[in-house]
Amino acid sequence: GGIALRVADSFPATHPYSINTKKWLDLVTEKTNGEVTFSYFPAEQLAKSADLLDAAQNGIADIVYAPPLYLSDRLPLSTVVALPLVGNVSDQQKLNDAFNTLAMTMLNEVEIEPLGVTTIRSLVTAPYQIMGRKDKFETLDQLGGKKLRSSGGVQERSVHALGAVPVAIPAPDLYPALQRGTVDGALFNLPTAAGYKLQEQLTWSTSNVNLGLFPVLYVMNERKRAELPEDILKVIEDSSRAVVSDVVQAEREQIDIVAKALEANGGGLFEVGPDQFAQWDQRLTSVRDDWTGSLSAQGKGAEAVLARWSELVTV
Amino acid sequence: MTFVVRTLSALEDLLGWAGNLCLAILMLAVTADVCGRYFLNTPISGVYEISETYFMVAIVFLGLAQAQQRGAHVRVMFVLERLPGWLSRPMEVAYLTAAAVVFGIITYMSGKTGIENIALNRWTTGMVAIPTGPSWLIAAFGAGVLSLRLAVDAVLTASGVRKIEGETA
Amino acid sequence: MIAITVMLLLVSLIVLGMPIAFALAVTGTIGMYVTVGFEPMLGVLKTTPYRTSASFLLSTVPLFILMAELLARGSIVRNLYRACYVWMGHVRGGLALAAIAANVGFAVLSGSSTAAAAAMSRISIPEMRRYGYDESFALGVVAIGGTLSILIPPSLPLILYGVMTETSIGKLFLAGILPGVLTVAVYMLVILIQVRRRPEIAPATERHDWSERIGALPSTWPVLMLMVLVLGGIYSGAITATEAAAVGATGALLISIAFGGLRGQGLKEAFSSTLRTTSMIFSIIIGAMIFGYFLAITQMPQALVDWVGGLPLPPGAILAIIVLIYLVLGFFIDQIAIIVLTLPLIFPLVQSLGYDPIWFGIIVTKTAELGLVTPPLGMNVFVACGVSGARVEDGFRGITPLLIGDALVLLVLILLPGIVTYLPNQMF
Ligand code: NA
Ligand code: NA
Numbered sequence: 023g024g025i026a027l028r029v030a031d032s033f034p035a036t037h038p039y040s041i042n043t044k045k046w047l048d049l050v051t052e053k054t055n056g057e058v059t060f061s062y063f064p065a066e067q068l069a070k071s072a073d074l075l076d077a078a079q080n081g082i083a084d085i086v087y088a089p090p091l092y093l094s095d096r097l098p099l100s101t102v103v104a105l106p107l108v109g110n111v112s113d114q115q116k117l118n119d120a121f122n123t124l125a126m127t128m129l130n131e132v133e134i135e136p137l138g139v140t141t142i143r144s145l146v147t148a149p150y151q152i153m154g155r156k157d158k159f160e161t162l163d164q165l166g167g168k169k170l171r172s173s174g175g176v177q178e179r180s181v182h183a184l185g186a187v188p189v190a191i192p193a194p195d196l197y198p199a200l201q202r203g204t205v206d207g208a209l210f211n212l213p214t215a216a217g218y219k220l221q222e223q224l225t226w227s228t229s230n231v232n233l234g235l236f237p238v239l240y241v242m243n244e245r246k247r248a249e250l251p252e253d254i255l256k257v258i259e260d261s262s263r264a265v266v267s268d269v270v271q272a273e274r275e276q277i278d279i280v281a282k283a284l285e286a287n288g289g290g291l292f293e294v295g296p297d298q299f300a301q302w303d304q305r306l307t308s309v310r311d312d313w314t315g316s317l318s319a320q321g322k323g324a325e326a327v328l329a330r331w332s333e334l335v336t337v
Numbered sequence: 338m339t340f341v342v343r344t345l346s347a348l349e350d351l352l353g354w355a356g357n358l359c360l361a362i363l364m365l366a367v368t369a370d371v372c373g374r375y376f377l378n379t380p381i382s383g384v385y386e387i388s389e390t391y392f393m394v395a396i397v398f399l400g401l402a403q404a405q406q407r408g409a410h411v412r413v414m415f416v417l418e419r420l421p422g423w424l425s426r427p428m429e430v431a432y433l434t435a436a437a438v439v440f441g442i443i444t445y446m447s448g449k450t451g452i453e454n455i456a457l458n459r460w461t462t463g464m465v466a467i468p469t470g471p472s473w474l475i476a477a478f479g480a481g482v483l484s485l486r487l488a489v490d491a492v493l494t495a496s497g498v499r500k501i502e503g504e505t506a
Numbered sequence: 507m508i509a510i511t512v513m514l515l516l517v518s519l520i521v522l523g524m525p526i527a528f529a530l531a532v533t534g535t536i537g538m539y540v541t542v543g544f545e546p547m548l549g550v551l552k553t554t555p556y557r558t559s560a561s562f563l564l565s566t567v568p569l570f571i572l573m574a575e576l577l578a579r580g581s582i583v584r585n586l587y588r589a590c591y592v593w594m595g596h597v598r599g600g601l602a603l604a605a606i607a608a609n610v611g612f613a614v615l616s617g618s619s620t621a622a623a624a625a626m627s628r629i630s631i632p633e634m635r636r637y638g639y640d641e642s643f644a645l646g647v648v649a650i651g652g653t654l655s656i657l658i659p660p661s662l663p664l665i666l667y668g669v670m671t672e673t674s675i676g677k678l679f680l681a682g683i684l685p686g687v688l689t690v691a692v693y694m695l696v697i698l699i700q701v702r703r704r705p706e707i708a709p710a711t712e713r714h715d716w717s718e719r720i721g722a723l724p725s726t727w728p729v730l731m732l733m734v735l736v737l738g739g740i741y742s743g744a745i746t747a748t749e750a751a752a753v754g755a756t757g758a759l760l761i762s763i764a765f766g767g768l769r770g771q772g773l774k775e776a777f778s779s780t781l782r783t784t785s786m787i788f789s790i791i792i793g794a795m796i797f798g799y800f801l802a803i804t805q806m807p808q809a810l811v812d813w814v815g816g817l818p819l820p821p822g823a824i825l826a827i828i829v830l831i832y833l834v835l836g837f838f839i840d841q842i843a844i845i846v847l848t849l850p851l852i853f854p855l856v857q858s859l860g861y862d863p864i865w866f867g868i869i870v871t872k873t874a875e876l877g878l879v880t881p882p883l884g885m886n887v888f889v890a891c892g893v894s895g896a897r898v899e900d901g902f903r904g905i906t907p908l909l910i911g912d913a914l915v916l917l918v919l920i921l922l923p924g925i926v927t928y929l930p931n932q933m934f
Contacts (some may be wrong), residue, residue, distance in 0.1 A: 409782045
């Protein structure tokens with residue numbers, strides 16, 4: 023018989039990532055002439071985000087989405103892409119390609135394969151931006167003391183470094199929190215904000231700042247992977263890279279939706295000027311240094327990973 | 338057996354006190370965070386993560402054994418209480434044993450994860466870094482005392498010392 | 507086939523008196539072992555209990571229970587009910603009506619029906635008992651009253667629905683208001699009909715004169731102050747819906763010590779009781795999660811939905827079957843899990859039939875409300891009974907008339923979609 027694999031992630035079935043993942047799986051089935059088939063379980067059907075990695079390790083699923091930012095205790099080095107203002111690449115396809123290279127080589131080697139799983143697909147979101155409920159955050163002065171929702175980890179440090187006040191709020195509470203002014207804005211990426219309908223409660227958003235990317239890894243149980251023929255593995259990995267352009271396009275459309283909604287609210291997307299940029303970068307240096315410092319103190323080779331990532335996203 | 342039951346009760350009381358303390362701290366910490374944010378514009382960093390990773394885990398798991406001991410678990414007694422003792426007692430023993438096995442596995446798996454996380458020095462990477470291992474050990478401890486309580490209740494029920502809830506004592 | 511067998515096993519064990527939390531966990535574990543094997547089963551038992559507990563969002567459950575415990579241990583709640591009784595005592599069923607009204611207040615605060623049911627049953631069931639109300643009637647009122655929390659905004663299921671289907675959460679919130687009002691009216695009507703037909707369930711009482719009425723008011727101000735604090739906090743943006751529970755509990759602690767005569771022993775009992783109730787409720791949630799993962803892996807819900815989508819029937823009939831499926835799944839599965847499992851398949855189907863997404867969100871939420879109180883897995887009934895130490899079978903008996911009323915509301919919302927869509931269409 024053929025090869026049947028269980029794939030699990032946590033994205034709602036209508037999310038661009040789960041649509042794209044479905045496309046990836048269909049492509050693999052097509053290219054292997056039906057030799058490989060999948061049952062796909064999106065939306066935390068088999069495990070919560072933070073448990074999906076375990077689900078691959080113990081065979082509940084064969085391929086899972088492992089979100090490094092929710093697994094920062096187990097995948098700390100993979101959170102390197104969440105560091106602010108690294109490199110100068112802004113093209114979404116190129117950022118995806120760069121992260122794929124990093125994940126499939128260095129990250130696999132230093133921290134993913136030791137967990138009994140291997141990366142076979144990766145994605146990164148559009149860069150995180152600063153979004154204002156009413157405010158247009160163009161300068162550090164305007165950011166000073168403003169309450170911004172951030173989802174912990176490196177992002178929280180970035181908000182703090184910029185002089186704003188990081189506020190931790192569960193994702194489902196964010197919409198009402200913006201509605202009532204519990205926070206003045208949020209650190210978020212534009213396509214995901216569209217998923218949460220945040221544009222209904224926002225006026226302005228930066229468009230040219232890279233306050234980090236949200237890394238997405240799909241990893242496969244190592245024993246299962248060892249059972250698969252090389253040519254099939256190659257089809258799985260190549261097909262994943264082949265469908266990335268679709269998700270980049272889908273995200274572009276979502277960014278347009280947000281842009282139009284903000285304009286309708288009397289605001290819009292805007293670019294932070296070059297002089298401000300330099301000042302922001304200076305403030306954010308400490309975030310990058312803290313990240314390498316604290317991980318290196320734990321004996322994890324963080325400098326090398328950051329150096330490699332910078333190299334991959336600098337042209 | 339009396340010694341086991343006494344020790345277990347003492348352990349449950351201790352866990353209960355620890356759980357109460359965590360509940361009080363959770364309440365005060367979140368309130369202080371809100372006040373700090375609203376009045377002083379300085380929320381307390383780490384409250385969210387520590388509440389989630391430690392206080393909630395402690396509140397749920399440390400109360401488990403007491404909930405069983407005090408018969409707090411919800412069940413449908415309509416049929417069971419109408420059955421004769423020679424039938425209902427073995428059923429109750431089977432229920433308790435099955436639950437003891439499941440929570441025994443939960444204890445073992447959580448404990449293993451906790452020790453692993455401590456051995457591998459796993460911390461989160463927020464502004465306030467938190468170790469994840471000890472919180473799994475809290476879960477293991479709470480689940481462990483519950484499975485012990487379930488096992489003891491099974492023995493006491495089999496020997497006729499413990500009455501099934503609703504059964505006239 | 508395995509799915510059906512294990513579901514039957516679950517129902518049998520529940521009926522035969524196995525504690526519900528254990529029945530769910532044990533059958534879910536067995537199901538996992540049979541479908542995917544030993545190691546995956548161990549994996550589910552490792553992560554599910556821990557991750558279900560380690561949730562900031564669910565901290566509302568212990569904290570709202572604590573708030574209720576603190577208020578109920580001192581004289582605060584007793585005074586409040588005394589005032590209700592003095593004002594409404596001449597209306598038969600007045601305290602039951604007051605419990606529904608209080609649930610509306612809670613629904614505006616919280617988006618979690620479990621927290622609402624736990625807190626309100628701690629507060630109102632002992633008081634209704636004190637005034638001689640029938641046990642199962644009181645349980646029914648409180649268990650179903652708690653479901654208002656997910657229909658009246660803010661609401662967790664509506665937020666989840668909005669995120670999953672990319673419909674506007676703001677519109678969904680607005681759409682929940684009129685159906686919420688209609689539901690409240692129907693609950694009150696059902697209560698009035700019941701007490702008229704069976705006067706013994708809510709004992710006849712006396713009419714108090716105006717001096718007594720006015721005299722009872724001052725004792726209620728601490729609890730009114732707490733409500734103003736928490737509601738004001740939420741609507742001014744000072745606190746989020748999740749944090750409201752902690753602020754409410756702290757406020758309840760302060761006013762109960764200052765004005766309610768709450769002291770050492772009562773305080774200790776309030777915390778201990780909260781801890782036990784929380785563990786009891788989470789045991790059920792954890793069991794339901796384990797069972798839910800098992801059902802997901804069998805792909806039974808998906809197969810069911812796929813089958814419906816392929817039926818050669820007119821849109822109205824398909825919609826009727828979809829609603830029935832939601833009700834049947836609601837017998838067995840946690841409401842959030844149902845939305846996650848079925849919506850990806852059902853939603854495109856409903857859209858292709860030409861129905862309004864906002865309207866459908868309210869219909870799904872309304873079926874979720876019904877699922878919370880239908881056997882064998884009726885979370886709100888379990889919570890109300892567990893908290894008040896009552897019998898589950900009494901709870902399910904008391905819920906029946908109200909459930910019929912609720913089902914009629916669902917039917918009305920399906921036949922007259924304007925009730926749902928009027929407000930969102932006005933505002934946007
Ligand atoms: Na609500
Ligand atoms: Na149900």
